[in-house]
Amino acid sequence: MLNRRQIAEFHRNGFLNGGPVLDDAGIQELRDELQRVLDTGPEGFPEEGPRPVLFHNMVREREPERCVWQIVNIWEVSDAYRRLIHHPLIVEAISQLTGAEELLVWHDQIQYKPPGHGGVTSWHQDAPLWPIIRPMTPVSAWVALDDATVENGCMWMTPGSHRWGNQIEFLRTQAHLKQAGDFGQIEGFSPPDDAETSVVEPRPWPVQAGEVSFHHSLTWHGSPFNHSQTPRRAIAMHYMTGESRFVASGQHVMKAFVDLPDGGPMNQAGEHFPSVMRNGKMAALAG
Numbered sequence: 001m002l003n004r005r006q007i008a009e010f011h012r013n014g015f016l017n018g019g020p021v022l023d024d025a026g027i028q029e030l031r032d033e034l035q036r037v038l039d040t041g042p043e044g045f046p047e048e049g050p051r052p053v054l055f056h057n058m059v060r061e062r063e064p065e066r067c068v069w070q071i072v073n074i075w076e077v078s079d080a081y082r083r084l085i086h087h088p089l090i091v092e093a094i095s096q097l098t099g100a101e102e103l104l105v106w107h108d109q110i111q112y113k114p115p116g117h118g119g120v121t122s123w124h125q126d127a128p129l130w131p132i133i134r135p136m137t138p139v140s141a142w143v144a145l146d147d148a149t150v151e152n153g154c155m156w157m158t159p160g161s162h163r164w165g166n167q168i169e170f171l172r173t174q175a176h177l178k179q180a181g182d183f184g185q186i187e188g189f190s191p192p193d194d195a196e197t198s199v200v201e202p203r204p205w206p207v208q209a210g211e212v213s214f215h216h217s218l219t220w221h222g223s224p225f226n227h228s229q230t231p232r233r234a235i236a237m238h239y240m241t242g243e244s245r246f247v248a249s250g251q252h253v254m255k256a257f258v259d260l261p262d263g264g265p266m267n268q269a270g271e272h273f274p275s276v277m278r279n280g281k282m283a284a285l286a287g
């Protein structure tokens, strides 16, 4: 359970380290499961039957010599990851941070930057990249499976940026920032006059293996290259509240799994969006 100070920190900064949620055995189980899925490979899952929604090197077209394995909805092919999306400490914290008593999984995603040639995840906000759900309020839980450090490409965060609105077009102009050495050098943006945080001060956000970090879906974040000799494995679990609605005009990889009319409640979108909390109580394990 988060305390008042932690909740206030999240609302001020737009991100928070929630502390350890996995012991060594739990970390190793998730690493082993990730390796099993990587060994199976994108083509190794049957067409019919459970498979990740997306499984690719997300930087291959931009930078063929680099790699970030992105696996969306690994929970659909792994009991250990399915248990993780229901982790009581994580779900309870998301409820505290959103103030919601009904929570659903929007989707999860592994981002694995291999040693030596791990690619960049450019500065972005999540919510503008998720145009099939409204409002833009989800909160994500990001669990490190290795110590995420400046050297191996930990995330960077910009305090207070979740209160600056949708700035995705501006952030796209910062895609030249790729190295840990210059990743924080965002230039050309002035926060709104009435914003609580009036300076752009990005900072590295190291997270230890087994810890959870939370971020708001409008918080500016990203992660540079991994030039180090250590892997940077992590999973983000993106949660939405019971108020989320489907926006049929948008595009997103999860749209193919939404069985709803425009404006329909996402809590009726179907089995790919499991409920993790109902009426303030933990929901039964998905699947």
Ligand SMILES: O=C(O)CCC(=O)C(=O)O
Binding pocket: 111, 121, 126, 140, 142, 154, 155, 221, 222, 223, 234, 236
């Ligand atoms: O794992 C990363 O470096 C980026 C993850 C991310 O963008 C997210 O969790 O929203």
